[in-house]
Amino acid sequence: MAKKDTPEQAEFRAHCRTWLEANRPAPPRTKLPELAIEVSSEEHREYLCAWQKKCYEAGLVACDYPSAYGGGGHQGFQRIANMEMARANVPFLINVIGLGMAAPTILHHGTEEQKKRYLPPLFAADEIWCQGFSEPGAGSDLASAKTSAVRDGDNWILNGHKVWTSLATFAKWMIIIARHSNEDKYKGLTYFITPIADTPGVTVRPLVKITGGTGFNEVLFEDVVIPDAMRLDDVGKGWTVAMTTLLHERGAAEGAGSGGGGGVEDRIAGLIELAKKTPRGGGTAWDDAVLRDRIVQIAIRAAGLRQTARRGRVEGLIEHPMRLPLQGKVVMTELMQDAAEVGLEITGAHGSLYVQDQRAPDGGEWPLAYLNSYGMTIAAGTSEIQRNILGERVLGMAKSK
Numbered sequence: 001m002a003k004k005d006t007p008e009q010a011e012f013r014a015h016c017r018t019w020l021e022a023n024r025p026a027p028p029r030t031k032l033p034e035l036a037i038e039v040s041s042e043e044h045r046e047y048l049c050a051w052q053k054k055c056y057e058a059g060l061v062a063c064d065y066p067s068a069y070g071g072g073g074h075q076g077f078q079r080i081a082n083m084e085m086a087r088a089n090v091p092f093l094i095n096v097i098g099l100g101m102a103a104p105t106i107l108h109h110g111t112e113e114q115k116k117r118y119l120p121p122l123f124a125a126d127e128i129w130c131q132g133f134s135e136p137g138a139g140s141d142l143a144s145a146k147t148s149a150v151r152d153g154d155n156w157i158l159n160g161h162k163v164w165t166s167l168a169t170f171a172k173w174m175i176i177i178a179r180h181s182n183e184d185k186y187k188g189l190t191y192f193i194t195p196i197a198d199t200p201g202v203t204v205r206p207l208v209k210i211t212g213g214t215g216f217n218e219v220l221f222e223d224v225v226i227p228d229a230m231r232l233d234d235v236g237k238g239w240t241v242a243m244t245t246l247l248h249e250r251g252a253a254e255g256a257g258s259g260g261g262g263g264v265e266d267r268i269a270g271l272i273e274l275a276k277k278t279p280r281g282g283g284t285a286w287d288d289a290v291l292r293d294r295i296v297q298i299a300i301r302a303a304g305l306r307q308t309a310r311r312g313r314v315e316g317l318i319e320h321p322m323r324l325p326l327q328g329k330v331v332m333t334e335l336m337q338d339a340a341e342v343g344l345e346i347t348g349a350h351g352s353l354y355v356q357d358q359r360a361p362d363g364g365e366w367p368l369a370y371l372n373s374y375g376m377t378i379a380a381g382t383s384e385i386q387r388n389i390l391g392e393r394v395l396g397m398a399k400s401k
């Protein structure tokens, strides 16, 4: 029981803890990637979908959503389930884009039919979701999206090119913004749900990352026909709906998170273990006071993040709703990058041995984490963009030109 738990919360926490202990799955045949958006093999997809479904059926997923839409109906319980999943260090939930972005957006802007149709299979990972926002000419400047949506009676016809689309190879559905009008950059956008798998006119092409893995993709739309019933909110409201999605993507929605372990605490523990077992001079890398100091600095920053997150739960202490999610995203992704860099430095020349190499320290985890860490400071809005928004909208500084 955590100090601030009500009796009902304590009972739920105990349920999560007991259930996770009893149901921890055996590891898959091959090592899972660090994050859900890096999943690229069918074996991992199957394993993780089965795990998410089991967690959902045990009441550990969608706890905060109304029961009418397949949720648990208990506000504040998802945070507890996420804490317990992280504590138990069980596999992550695969449907991250569904849980973290599509579901809260549908809940907020969807019709009754849309909520009932899409939310339960999303929670159970029976249907995987992806996000089609970025395009070759529209990343940071998302409102420049050019993918077109042309009205045709009761249907819309989509044409365009989305890129960096995580999980698209496994996705049944995509949340997408498309341009129905060229008159106004923002008001010309409309938000849809569109089918991806087995859909005439949709082509998904995996993109190979610097890590050698895939995970994200480009998605082409050629005369893809979707019914008007798949539009989310009004025509021309696409930008407003997209802001709801981005608010959740950047972590504003406590409780929408995907649970599972593998966070900064694991990374710090891994660094200490690595330093203690890596020979250096007559002893180990851990004997080096300068290196120990760098690891401690990382641990202090992680502790700062934890305390800031706790502060965010105290009403009146957070002066702007966007501050914590924006700040947390920048600080966490840069912290993970710095930690991976220290790990790579400890491995020294052996850091050039990669994941498939039997001789690689920790199975090549450090060079992989280092390369992946750059993607994390770009995805969901780059660090530069987050700093701009923090400066302009949270701190009220002059707008950048």
Ligand SMILES: Cc1cc2nc3c(=O)[nH]c(=O)nc-3n(C[C@H](O)[C@H](O)[C@H](O)COP(=O)(O)OP(=O)(O)OC[C@H]3O[C@@H](n4cnc5c(N)ncnc54)[C@H](O)[C@@H]3O)c2cc1C
Binding pocket: 037, 130, 131, 132, 133, 134, 135, 136, 137, 138, 139, 140, 141, 163, 164, 165, 166, 167, 216, 374, 375, 376, 378, 379, 380, 381, 382, 383, 384, 385, 388, 400
């Ligand atoms: C691992 C990963 C997963 C992703 N998954 C998805 C996904 O599932 N769906 C999806 O839609 N997108 C996804 N993305 C795309 C991501 O949202 C974009 O890469 C991101 O928004 C940046 O856009 P861009 O790549 O077009 O870069 P650009 O916008 O072209 O930016 C290039 C550089 O210029 C800087 N820059 C641009 N404008 C400014 C400015 N005004 N001030 C200061 N600096 C600026 C940026 O910070 C960056 O360093 C993913 C990206 C990554 C790396």
